[in-house]
Amino acid sequence: MKKALITGITGQDGAYLAEFLLKKGYRVYGTYRRLSTPNFWRLQYLNIFEKIDLIPADLVDAGSVIEAISISEPDEIYHLAAQSFVGASFEQPIGTGAVTGLGVTRVLEAVRQLEIKTRVYQASTSELYGNAQETPQTEKTPFKPQSPYSAAKLYGYWMTEIYREAYGIYACNGILFNHESPIRGLEFVTRKITNAVAKISLGIEKKLPLGNLEAKRDWGYAPEYVQSMWLMLQQKKPDDYVIATNETHSVQEFAEKAFDVVGLDWQKHTKVDRRFMRPLDVNLLKGDYSKAEKKLGWKPKTRFEKLVKIMVEEDLERWQRWQKGEHFPWDAPLYPNEMKILTRSLKV
Ligand code: NAP
Ligand code: G4F
Numbered sequence: 001m002k003k004a005l006i007t008g009i010t011g012q013d014g015a016y017l018a019e020f021l022l023k024k025g026y027r028v029y030g031t032y033r034r035l036s037t038p039n040f041w042r043l044q045y046l047n048i049f050e051k052i053d054l055i056p057a058d059l060v061d062a063g064s065v066i067e068a069i070s071i072s073e074p075d076e077i078y079h080l081a082a083q084s085f086v087g088a089s090f091e092q093p094i095g096t097g098a099v100t101g102l103g104v105t106r107v108l109e110a111v112r113q114l115e116i117k118t119r120v121y122q123a124s125t126s127e128l129y130g131n132a133q134e135t136p137q138t139e140k141t142p143f144k145p146q147s148p149y150s151a152a153k154l155y156g157y158w159m160t161e162i163y164r165e166a167y168g169i170y171a172c173n174g175i176l177f178n179h180e181s182p183i184r185g186l187e188f189v190t191r192k193i194t195n196a197v198a199k200i201s202l203g204i205e206k207k208l209p210l211g212n213l214e215a216k217r218d219w220g221y222a223p224e225y226v227q228s229m230w231l232m233l234q235q236k237k238p239d240d241y242v243i244a245t246n247e248t249h250s251v252q253e254f255a256e257k258a259f260d261v262v263g264l265d266w267q268k269h270t271k272v273d274r275r276f277m278r279p280l281d282v283n284l285l286k287g288d289y290s291k292a293e294k295k296l297g298w299k300p301k302t303r304f305e306k307l308v309k310i311m312v313e314e315d316l317e318r319w320q321r322w323q324k325g326e327h328f329p330w331d332a333p334l335y336p337n338e339m340k341i342l343t344r345s346l347k348v
Helices: 012-023 041-045 063-072 088-093 093-114 146-166 189-201 221-234 251-261 290-296 304-323
Strands: 003-007 027-032 052-057 078-079 119-125 171-176 206-209 239-241 270-272
Touching: 003 012, 003 063, 012 027, 012 041, 012 221, 027 063, 052 063, 063 093, 078 093, 078 239, 088 093, 088 146, 088 270, 093 119, 093 146, 093 270, 119 146, 146 171, 171 221, 189 251, 206 251, 221 239, 221 290, 239 290, 251 304
Parallel strands: 003 027, 003 078, 027 052, 078 119, 119 171, 171 239, 206 270
Antiparallel strands: none
């Protein structure tokens, strides 16, 4: 039986990847970090929690990363753990560097020192392109990070290349464009919108505050994207791949379509709130996935409108069940409508 270790198994991609690998017959190990409130809801929601072997590890603690790899002796490591929220990286640039950047080196260095024959997937990102120098973006488009998050990811990208070339480690960068789902974190704009649309349509929330409505993203469906991670580790030689839909839509279009699903006018229920603007933002991302299609046989199936519909309908159904008094693992009920957040640039 093949063994896989997933760092960040409690996150969106970690949970879907675990589900996918279990179906393929893998023994799945996952790292989790100690939190004051346990965060296993995604694994429970997908009904896979009992099937996973959990290992405590924090990316800032190199010893725990070594321990996780030596306990699991994996054939494949999927390094997904990161401080993954771009907005937060402006507030915590040093912590983001330590986790999202140096965390990659801790994983690669553990593999090197343990002399373990394993394949490594690194969760690279379309954020690397920043305000991109060409559209659509390919594996050859130059990088120009626009946030502490993407600078940390750029470091991780290059360390992955360096360990591949210097030590012959089978390591791949998956340059994944935004991918979303009903188990996406609530602070990311897509799920923030679909959760609010469901609540507004049921009378639980009044207004949805948003930041930059003009930003355009290439949004795909997360369960399809995790399959590409596995495909990258099944090839003869390690390589880097863009995973995307080659379509781009603005945040405003996402909000319009999401309110359409419940028959409401987005303009009546949204307001612009500068607290959600970033000091620097990426204007437009659109990825050319033709290398992945040719070499991995991967292509996206779920397109923009269908993605929006899937997300709104699942959030709506969950709030309806909640209103009937049903209890199930889910993040939204504990998440407040409004938060009084202060940062240095946003003193109110
Ligand atoms: P996510 O939902 O935010 O999950 C991040 C995971 O990392 C969580 O399991 C989190 O644990 C863990 N983590 C955070 N800090 C950690 C630390 N110090 N030590 C150990 N674990 C830590 O992110 P995602 O959307 O699944 O994304 C997975 C990866 O792909 C990330 O590296 C992200 O940057 C990258 N990526 C994502 C996208 C996208 O659109 N989703 C696109 C390109 C690249 P807790 O649950 O304890 O917080
Ligand atoms: O949903 P977002 O926070 O995602 P972002 O910044 O594109 O990052 C995500 O995708 C990356 C891949 O390109 C990943 F690497 C990263 O880990 C993460 O998964 O914001 C999308 C856009 C931004 O331009 C943001 O400024 O939406 C804009 N936006 C407008 N109003 C908002 C809001 N973003 C958030 N989070 N909240 C808002 O109210």
